Amino acid sequence: MTAATDPVKLMKQKVGKAAADLVKSGSIVGLGTGSTTAFAIQYIGERLKSGELKDIVGVPTSFQAEVLAKEYGIPLTTLDAIDHIDIAIDGADEVDPQKNLIKGGGAAHTREKVVDYLADQFIVVVDGGKLVDRLGSVFAVPVEVIPMAVTPVMRAVAKLGGKPELRMGVKKAGPVITDQGNMVIDVKFDSIDDPVNLEKTLNNIPGVLENGIFVNCADRVLIGEVKDGQPVVREM
Incomplete structure (x- = not known):
């Protein structure tokens, strides 16, 4: 084809x-x-x-x-x-x-x-x-984090019930670096019942720049x- x-x-x-x-x-x-x-x-x-x-x-x-x-x-x-x-x-x-x-x-x-x-x-x-019935069904929530805060942010999202993973590069050794020079943590939640509040909660963690929930x-x-x-x- x-x-x-x-x-x-x-x-x-x-x-x-x-x-x-x-x-x-x-x-x-x-x-x-x-x-x-x-x-x-x-x-x-x-x-x-x-x-x-x-x-x-x-x-x-x-x-x-x-x-x-x-x-x-x-x-x-x-x-x-x-x-x-x-x-x-x-x-x-x-x-x-x-x-x-x-x-x-x-x-x-x-x-x-x-x-x-x-x-x-x-x-x-x-x-x-x-298309999904509920957000987070398939995809993890990407969270952009300033590099010095990666470990505490991963701990904080784990407390919220998320499973955090630092996104690693493909054809690049080490983590993915964003256009702003930061890192990305992909956080898998079993279910996102309230995307509006989760978006705010994630963004309130010190060191988080922005997350991928758009409401x-x-x-x-x-x-x-x-x-x-x-x-x-x-x-x-």
């Missing part, structure tokens, strides 16, 4: 395109991180190049988003230079029926949270495999699925 006919890749492209189509000329756009969002960035760039979109500036949530935006010709700005974000497009690792999310599989959740919460409209792009922020969730070998997109 070639990449061109891989139904999963085609489905991610289709969801990314559906999100990119929601961007209007003159918008400030939050550019998220991850494989599906990467296609949205590509399509925003193509719409700009063709002249269908004009006067777009992007706010990247990670080095990955920054590199892709430059590659596809999307001008970038910073939060210092703007007073609002019209629309943000980002992925998620889990989405529950209330549109609460777990993010941070790519360790970019701190910057994603800043940008996604600021946006007037936050569009989440996922494949159907990311009450997603406006629309676009879901890609493969049905009868064909990619389809539906909205939650």
Whole structure:
């Protein structure tokens, strides 16, 4: 099977395109991180190049988003230079029926949270495999921690009933280091009954910068699925 006919890749492209189509000329756009969002960035760039979109500036949530935006010709700005974000497009690792999310599989959740919460409209792009009945069913909660606080934070999350694990690098010896120069602890909870309070509780642990629970922020969730070998997109 070639990449061109891989139904999963085609489905991610289709969801990314559906999100990119929601961007209007003159918008400030939050550019998220991850494989599906990467296609949205590509399509925003193509719409700009063709002249269908004009006067777009992007706010990247990670080095990955920054590199892709430059590659596809999307001008970038910073939060210092703007007073609002019209629309943000980002992925998620889990989405529950209330549109609460777990993010941070790519360790970019701190910057994603800043940008996604600021946006007037936050569009989440996922494949159907990311839908769960309850947060924490499959995915651990990523917690970004300043390096000196790793051990006490791991103790504190264990007291909350979580199983903490320091995220280690792939093709890199030692732990994953975020774009901010911090470490990530992945915390598995047996069940997250109250994501709103858990998000606050985790962020109140000294040394924690931000965690990957996103509550009450997603406006629309676009879901890609493969049905009868064909990619389809539906909205939650």
